Amino acid sequence: MSRLRTSLVFTLCLLALSVLAEEPALSVNTFRRDALLRRFDADKDGTLNDRERTALRATFGGVDVPLLPQRSDDYTSVRLPKHVDAAEFAQFDNSTEQNVLTNEGAALGRLLFYDTQLSRNYTVSCATCHEQRLGFSDPKPLSVGFEGGRTGRNSMGLANLRYTNLKGAQPGFFWDERAATLEAQVLMPIQDRVEMGMELKELEAKLQKLPYYPPFFAAAFGSPEVTSDRLAKAVAQFLRSMVALNAKFDHAADAADGNYSAAFEKFTDQENLGKSLFIDGIGGVAEMGCAHCHIPPTFGMPKAFNNGLDLKSKDPGLGSLGRPTNDPFTPSNDGKFKAPSLRNIALTAPFMHDGRFKTLEEVVEHYSRGVHPHENLGLAFGEQKGERATIGFQLTGEQKAALVAFLKTLTDESLISDPKFSDPFVRLKRRR
């Protein structure tokens, strides 16, 4: 009888143990620092060495796994500088009721942005061509896709993508504005034959099987289903949270009570001269200023323009979309391009849609004397079409240096160093 009792107790114990040992369902919290470091940081030094990383990966099926901060990151609050009028600025916001920015959504967007699983052969993520330390751009004139192919244009710096509806316009995304919304934009590189090479249905199935996505989709959207619609929304939220309005320019403008035309006390004389040329215009004519097209405070563009890079455009830009001209003073859209927000421009070389200029000095030289009188040239360059081989603002050496100095005041160090915009994955080694 005692034998029977022992074996019964034994069996019960085993049962209890097996229940206890059963893997709890994964949640977002599984991937937070404390939980992962408690399980895998054998030497307890607060970081994972390569052996510990290998053990972590093995537990989750041999894939890169995210390691998230203990408390969720805040993506929703935007701290506007004083010189930006909040009510007016809210009108530039392209967020919609169908996709409201949440911390859970943007945190999921961050995983997706850095995940090489989004490309066919696991080599490329969005961040491959949009590096945080470079204002989310790529130092190569043309980017390299998943199979080594080159993109047709230069990768764009990503900043202030949330605030693009300037002056009531709703410009699209990409150099040629072909994506009407950020949500639509996100799905394009994924399916691009050169960039990531995935089919959406196939990607949904692939992500659904990864251990970390179902809990993150559940946290963001209420259920664990991975759909491309949700994926696009999450990445768009992450992109919208990348606000760059915390630069030397902003601190100086705040100190000047938001009067852009006043000499900023916190600027050098050279930066002030550059600011005056950029914002008040060459010779004080606002229509002939850079800000006519690159409008503060984002220094973004409400619509595509031609800025005279060539007399005849090799790349038609907006012209390839077959729409009527976006400006009654120009016959067509041929050779017109949108420029991204000039925030962080000192980090995003090379410049222009084809990456033709290596430095800001070369850019300014172009505007000074290298502008070709293209038939769709922006009016800001004056009524000089066809008169000379090249035209431009005819700047002095001092003015050119001042413009470059001013452009360098637009760098937001917080966006490019904030960990909440960095790579969250525990990786064995970087693939590229």
Ligand code: HEC
């Ligand atoms: C292989 C390189 C590459 C990859 C991968 C890539 N991009 Fe890009 N990105 C580019 C290039 C090049 C452009 C400009 C393309 C054009 O205008 O034709 C661009 C443009 C953009 C723009 C437009 C910005 C603006 O101001 O209009 C956004 C947003 C963007 N990418 C986000 C993403 C996201 C999100 C991903 C991942 C899902 C991604 N990119 C993956 C190279 C890449």
Ligand code: HEC
């Ligand atoms: C008529 C409108 C217009 C004016 C005026 C103008 N720009 Fe531009 N700018 C553009 C367009 C359009 C592009 C993108 C052109 C392309 O890539 O084909 C651009 C691109 C740039 C870029 C590169 C952006 C990037 O991400 O590669 C810089 C820097 C720049 N402009 C600075 C200036 C400065 C400085 C001035 C004044 C001297 C100025 N712009 C005046 C329209 C304008």
